[in-house]
Amino acid sequence: MNFTQAMNQPEILLVDDTPEHIETAVMMLRESNFKVRIATKGSTAFKLIEQHPPDLILLDVYMPEMDGFDICRILKTESDFNYIPIIFLTSSNDAESIKKGFELGAQDYVVKPFNTSELLARVHTHIKLKKQTESLLKSNQELDSFCYTVAHDLKAPLLSLRKLTEYLALDYSTLLDNDGLELIDTIQQKSQEVVKLVDHLLELSRMSEMPMNIEPINLEQLFRKVYDELINLEPPRNVNLRINYIPFIQGDPVMIKLLVINILSNALKYTRIRKDACIDISSSENETEYIISVRDNGAGFDMRYASRLFSVFQRLHSQNEFEGSGVGLAIVQKILKRHHGLAWMTGKVDEGATFYFSLPKT
Numbered sequence: 314m315n316f317t318q319a320m321n322q323p324e325i326l327l328v329d330d331t332p333e334h335i336e337t338a339v340m341m342l343r344e345s346n347f348k349v350r351i352a353t354k355g356s357t358a359f360k361l362i363e364q365h366p367p368d369l370i371l372l373d374v375y376m377p378e379m380d381g382f383d384i385c386r387i388l389k390t391e392s393d394f395n396y397i398p399i400i401f402l403t404s405s406n407d408a409e410s411i412k413k414g415f416e417l418g419a420q421d422y423v424v425k426p427f428n429t430s431e432l433l434a435r436v437h438t439h440i441k442l443k444k445q446t447e448s449l450l451k452s453n454q455e456l457d458s459f460c461y462t463v464a465h466d467l468k469a470p471l472l473s474l475r476k477l478t479e480y481l482a483l484d485y486s487t488l489l490d491n492d493g494l495e496l497i498d499t500i501q502q503k504s505q506e507v508v509k510l511v512d513h514l515l516e517l518s519r520m521s522e523m524p525m526n527i528e529p530i531n532l533e534q535l536f537r538k539v540y541d542e543l544i545n546l547e548p549p550r551n552v553n554l555r556i557n558y559i560p561f562i563q564g565d566p567v568m569i570k571l572l573v574i575n576i577l578s579n580a581l582k583y584t585r586i587r588k589d590a591c592i593d594i595s596s597s598e599n600e601t602e603y604i605i606s607v608r609d610n611g612a613g614f615d616m617r618y619a620s621r622l623f624s625v626f627q628r629l630h631s632q633n634e635f636e637g638s639g640v641g642l643a644i645v646q647k648i649l650k651r652h653h654g655l656a657w658m659t660g661k662v663d664e665g666a667t668f669y670f671s672l673p674k675t
C-alpha cells in the first residue's frame with residue numbers, strides 16, 4: 314500500500330469490551346483494508362475520537378461504566394462529532410435495543426455473532442454515505458463563497474455606475490431632451506434594482522458564514538418593531554396588523570431580525586393591492602417546537618409552484634406587478650436551517666398567503 318492509499322484508508326473505531334468480538338471484527342475489517350482502533354470503554358472511546366475522528370463507529374450496546382446508548386446520546390447531541398455514523402452491535406433477540414439505538418440517532422445495527430458479508434456491506438454503505446455528505450457540504454461551501462465573491466466584486470462597479478448616472482442627470486440635464494432624461498431615469502431605477510439584488514446575495518452568503526450568538530428573543534416585540542420600521546418607509550396605507558400571543562424564542566438576534574424583515578416585507582408588499590390589508594400573526598406549539606404563522610390577504614400565489622418559493626431567484630409574480638429579487642425567502646430558509654427550524658407557505662391566487670416557520674424549543 315502506498316502513502317496516498319494509506320491516507321485514504323477509512324478508519325473505524327470499534328467500541329466493545331468482549332475480547333472474542335474484538336478479535337473477529339478486527340480480523341474482518343483489517344482484511345478489507347480498514348484501519349481499526351479499539352476502545353474497551355466509553356472514556357477511551359471519547360479520547361480516541363477527540364484525538365482523531367474516525368469515519369465510522371461500531372458500538373457495542375452493553376458495556377460496564379457507560380453503555381453504548383449513553384455514548385451514542387453524548388456523541389449525537391452534545392458533541393461536535395454528530396456527523397460520524399454509528400452502527401450498533403446487538404444480539405439477535407434485542408429488538409428493544411435496536412429501536413432505542415435508532416431513536417438516539419444511530420445509523421444502523423449489526424447482529425452478533427457477526428456475519429462477515431453483512432458487517433462489511435453495512436460498513437461500506439455508511440462510509441460511502443458519509444463521504445458523499447462531506448463532498449456535498451464542501452460543494453455547498455464553495456458555491457456560497459463563489460456567490461459571495463461574485464456579489465462582492467460586482468458591487469463596487471455597480472455603485473460607480475449609479476454615481477456616474479447621477480452626475481449625468483445633474484450636470485447634463487439641460488443638454489438632454491425628454492427621451493434622454495427618461496432613459497437616465499430608467500438606468501437609475503435598474504441600477505438601484507441590481508444594487509439591491511447584490512446586497513441580498515451578500516446577505517444570503519453572510520447567513521451561511523456568520524457565527525451564531527444564541528439568546529432569548531422577544532419575538533412579539535420584534536415583529537411589532539420591524540413592522541413599525543417597514544410601514545414608516547411606505548406611503549400612507551390602511552393595514553390592520555393583529556398579533557396574537559407570540560412566545561419568546563431562542564435565536565441569533567441579527568439573523569432572526571432579518572428573517573422577520575423578509576417575512577413582513579413580503580406580507581406588506583403583496584397586500585399593497587388591497588384597500589384594507591390584513592396581516593395576522595399567531596403561534597402554536599407542541600412538545601418540541603413553536604410554530605409561528607403570518608397570514609395576509611394579499612395577492613396570494615399558485616400552490617402548484619409552492620416548492621419553488623424558497624429557491625434563489627424564483628419569483629411567482631412579475632417585476633411589473635411586484636418588484637423584488639427573489640432572494641428574501643432563500644435567506645429566510647437559510648436562517649431557519651441554522652436554527653434547526655423549518656419554513657413552508659400556503660396560499661391561493663388572489664386570496665392571500667400564509668407563511669409558517671417552526672423553531673425548536675431548546
Ligand SMILES: Nc1ncnc2c1ncn2[C@@H]1O[C@H](COP(=O)(O)OP(=O)(O)OP(=O)(O)O)[C@@H](O)[C@H]1O
Pocket residue numbers: 513575579580583609611612613614622627628629630636637638639640641642643660665666
Ligand atoms: N406573502 C406573499 N404573498 C404572495 N406571494 C408571496 C408572498 N411571499 C412570497 N411570495 C412569492 O414568493 C416569491 C419569493 O419570495 P421572496 O421573498 O424570496 O422574493 P421577492 O419578495 O420576490 O424578492 P426579495 O428578494 O426582494 O424579497 C415572491 O416573488 C412571490 O411570488
Ligand SMILES: [Mg+2]
Pocket residue numbers: 575578579637641642
Ligand atoms: Mg421578499
